[in-house]
Amino acid sequence: MVSFLSSTGGGLGGGLFGNTSTGTTSLFGSKPTTGGGLFGSTSLMSTAPTTTNLLNQTIIKPNTVHDLIQGAEALAKSVSGPELYGDKRDEIVAKLNQLSAASGIGKGYYKHDAPQVDYSPEGIFYRLKSVGYNRQSNYKDADGIVGMVMKTSPSNVATKEQRQKVIDALFVILGSKPTVHAHVENVKPLxxxxxxxxxxVYDKAKGRVSAKDVAQFFNQTAQFQQLQNQLQCVKITPRTQVSEQELMNYLKQPPIGYDLIFWKQCVKENPDPKNFIPYPIRGFEQLRERQKLQIAEINLQENLINDLRERLHTVQSDMSVLQNEYISIKQTKKQLSHRLLRILATQVLLQKYCKALDSDDERLHAALETVNAHLNAPGQIKEKIIDLLNKVETNSDVWKAQKLGAAKNKNVTIDKELTxxxxxxxxxxxxxxxxxxEQMTKKIEKTKKDLDIVMKEM
Known part of the structure; x- marks a missing residue:
């Protein structure tokens, strides 16, 4: 199943963007209108029919029911019962006509005074035909997406610079207005x-121009002629969704040369009716074109995947660089935080040196004086500990004898003596x-001296 470029009818009169230049000057200089352009001189060629072409095509019907019946009878007689020779040669002619009708080429004769019958791929007896399924467009008319088929190699519009040249040419054809610009949506090789x-096309005053209006403007004779000369445009069509009514009418009426029962069966067996539309395929050429389009679509998807891989690799590399920068910045932030803390501490100290002692400082000074007095005053903790230590060192034998005597008086046996x-x-x-x-005393004395210095400075 291949997605074809959808299309609608040709251009109408009137300019969507006002009067525009109708000259045939090429993008790279003045050239004749019969050749030359952005991609060189080429001849135009038709492309395969598309889904919306089938929805909008007009079936040429006979003027009367009599003509219809007469045409069907002539076709049936040419393949079943020619009346040319009146012998077995008529059977040979019938088989030749059957072969021509099945192949969709040539002309058939069945009677001397009757007109010849033309065989074409649209005939009911044509056998090299089938049905495929095309994907419907997801774009709406308000999206303004227009498809322009150009007869050029995909390599000629592969880079941004080459695509910009196409956009510049469209800008000139649009009238070179500063408020109206064309923008690239995608490029697909067919x-x-x-x-x-x-x-x-984007208009600064109105926003995106509808796809049908853009296609109608470019399909005008003058504008389309410029597209042919400068961009080798084959056709330009809006990429819009098919309306429900158009789809119903298309599915109800089988294509020319297809049996109604067979067509209804194909409609019923549609694998995805919401996204796919049955599409008639006639002959090997159309089948080969579909295959080429499918290959081009696969190549496009592979290129997109490769591009995504390259972008992913680039993003991963950028993430590694950013991660290293983040670690470096984090380390610098930590160092700056430490420096800031030191600066704040120094600033607090400087502020205290410049300020008078407050009540908290006075209370702290008094508490330190009290502790120092309890430690160093005569008869206080320090002196008692020193005296106790001297007694332990000098009178250990006396204490031991006193302890033994006390134990004897109480009839207590000392099982174990101090070792x-x-x-x-x-x-x-x-x-x-x-x-x-002693260390505590020294610290208290030092603190006291600092407080004395501060008080003197004040």
Whole structure:
């Protein structure tokens, strides 16, 4: 199933964007109107029929019912019972006519005084035909998406610079108005020498111009002639969704040469009726064109996937660089935070040196004086600890004898006496206590001196 470019009818009179230039000057200089353009001189060619073409095509019907019956009888007689020779040669002619009708080529004769019968791929006896399914467009008319089929190699519109040249040419054809610009939507290769250029027109005063209005403007004779000369445009059509009424009418009426029962069966077996439309395929050429379009679509998807992979790789590389920068910035922030804390602490100290002592400082000074007095005053903690330590060191034997005597008076047996290690342990403990008290005393004295200096400075 291949998505074809949808199309509608040709251009109408009147300019959508006002009067525009109708000259045939090429994008790269003045050239004759019969050739030359952005991609060089080429001859125009028709493309395969599309879904919306089928919806809008007009079936040529006979003028009367008599003509219809007469045409059907002539076709049936040419393949079943020619009356040319009146012998077995008529059977051979019938088989030849059947072969021509099945192949969709040539002309058939069945009677001397009757007109010849033309065989075409639209005939009911044509056998090289089938039905495929085309994907409907997802664009709405308000989106303004227009498809322009150009006869050029996909490599000629592959880069941004090449696509910008096409946009510049469209800008000139639109009248070179500063408020009206064309923008690229997508570029899809159809075959080796056909490209579908999707774009939309934006008007600063109105927004996006509808797809049908843009297609109607470019399909005018003068504008389309410029598209042919400068961009080698084959056709330009709006990419819009098919209305429900158009779809119902299309599905109800089988294409020319298709049996109604077979067509209804194809409509019933549509794998996705919401997105796909049955599409008649006649002959090997149309089948090959569909295959080319399918290959081009696959190549386009592969290119998009490769582009996404490259972009993903680039994003991952950028993320690694940003991650390293983030770590560096985080480390710098931490260093700046530490510096800021030091600056704030210094600032607080400077403020305190410049300010008078408050009540909290006075209370702290009084508390330190009290602690110092309790520690260093005669008969206080420090002196008592020093005296106790001296007694332990000098009178250990006396205390031991007193303890033994007390135990004898109470009839208590001392199972275990203090060992030398235990005495040394007590001595070390008391020594540490004295050292701690001396350190505390020194700190208190230092703090007191600092407070005295501050008070003198004030």
């Amino acid at each position: 075959t080796d020498d056909l490209v579908e250029f999707l774009f939309y 030398t290690d235990e005495v040394n342990h007590i001595r070390r403990y008391l020594t540490r206590c004295r050292g701690s008290l």
